Amino acid sequence: MSMLEVQKLSVSYGRVRAVNGVSFEVKEGDLVSLIGANGAGKSTLLKAVMGALTAEAGEISLAGVPLGRAPVEERVRRGMYLVPEKRSLFNSMTVQDNLELGTYANRRALRFQDELRRIYRLFPILEERKAQLAGTLSGGQQQMVAIGRALIARPKVLLLDEPSIGLAPLVVQQIMDVIVEHKRQEGLTVVLVEQNARLALRAADRAYLIEIGKVVKEGSGSELANDPQLAEIYLGAGKAGRETADAASSIV
Ligand SMILES: Nc1ncnc2c1ncn2[C@@H]1O[C@H](COP(=O)(O)OP(=O)(O)O)[C@@H](O)[C@H]1O
Numbered sequence: 001m002s003m004l005e006v007q008k009l010s011v012s013y014g015r016v017r018a019v020n021g022v023s024f025e026v027k028e029g030d031l032v033s034l035i036g037a038n039g040a041g042k043s044t045l046l047k048a049v050m051g052a053l054t055a056e057a058g059e060i061s062l063a064g065v066p067l068g069r070a071p072v073e074e075r076v077r078r079g080m081y082l083v084p085e086k087r088s089l090f091n092s093m094t095v096q097d098n099l100e101l102g103t104y105a106n107r108r109a110l111r112f113q114d115e116l117r118r119i120y121r122l123f124p125i126l127e128e129r130k131a132q133l134a135g136t137l138s139g140g141q142q143q144m145v146a147i148g149r150a151l152i153a154r155p156k157v158l159l160l161d162e163p164s165i166g167l168a169p170l171v172v173q174q175i176m177d178v179i180v181e182h183k184r185q186e187g188l189t190v191v192l193v194e195q196n197a198r199l200a201l202r203a204a205d206r207a208y209l210i211e212i213g214k215v216v217k218e219g220s221g222s223e224l225a226n227d228p229q230l231a232e233i234y235l236g237a238g239k240a241g242r243e244t245a246d247a248a249s250s251i252v
């Protein structure tokens with residue numbers, strides 16, 4: 001079944017079109033990666049899917065139901081949850097209080113204490129730091145709180161905007177392992193936006209390459225990872241991609 005379907009979505013900032021007729025589909029329980037360079041339109045696309053930005057054209061369906069112009073809260077209620085690039089934690093609140101905010105979006109009315117135990121099993125360091133203010137955590141720990149809070153909301157579709165950005169390779173791997181494991185065990189559907197193509201393609205059932213607001217390639221994770229043209233630019237096989245590749249390899 002198609003869990004998320006985006007058809008010909010366009011989004012503009014004033015006269016600048018950042019997303020230009022993008023279509024993609026995510027099957028239930030799949031992880032789909034949207035990769036592309038800085039400025040390609042990935043964050044804009046995710047924000048529009050979440051309803052935080054208004055699309056000027058296109059249609060989005062969640063579990064077969066068109067979302068129309070539903071606001072963010074309604075999309076959350078229907079099972080969508082976005083972990084934005086900036087993580088949006090409350091820095092002067094504790095780890096545990098930040099996690100508790102996920103329960104407001106929880107559609108199954110599960111007990112917070114049970115949910116907490118589940119998250120602390122996934123990220124044991126958060127239990128050690130539960131009384132610490134979120135603003136004083138390392139970047140990796142903050143990302144774990146942001147993802148933990150999202151998982152407490154028990155979404156059908158989790159949207160992740162560049163979870164790897166600025167984090168050490170080991171931490172990135174740990175976070176990706178949790179996402180992939182969670183997807184496998186609980187059938188979570190994931191949309192992963194990443195500049196780090198190597199990382200994103202490894203975990204992807206399907207992937208889309210976005211350039212200047214358009215999908216220019218799509219395929220399975222391994223198809224794109226083995227695409228010579230893509231390898232040249234995004235995986236560091238050629239000169240043009242060296243800068244991107246260096247950035248990527250420093251966090252893979
Ligand atoms: N708030 C904004 N106002 C105007 N232009 C924006 C805004 N946010 C992003 N853009 C522009 O839209 C394009 C896509 O940006 P973005 O979606 O952030 O790309 P990505 O996430 O792939 O790096 C870029 O050209 C960027 O400069």
Ligand SMILES: [Mg+2]
Pocket residue numbers: 042043044085161162
């Ligand atoms: Mg972005």
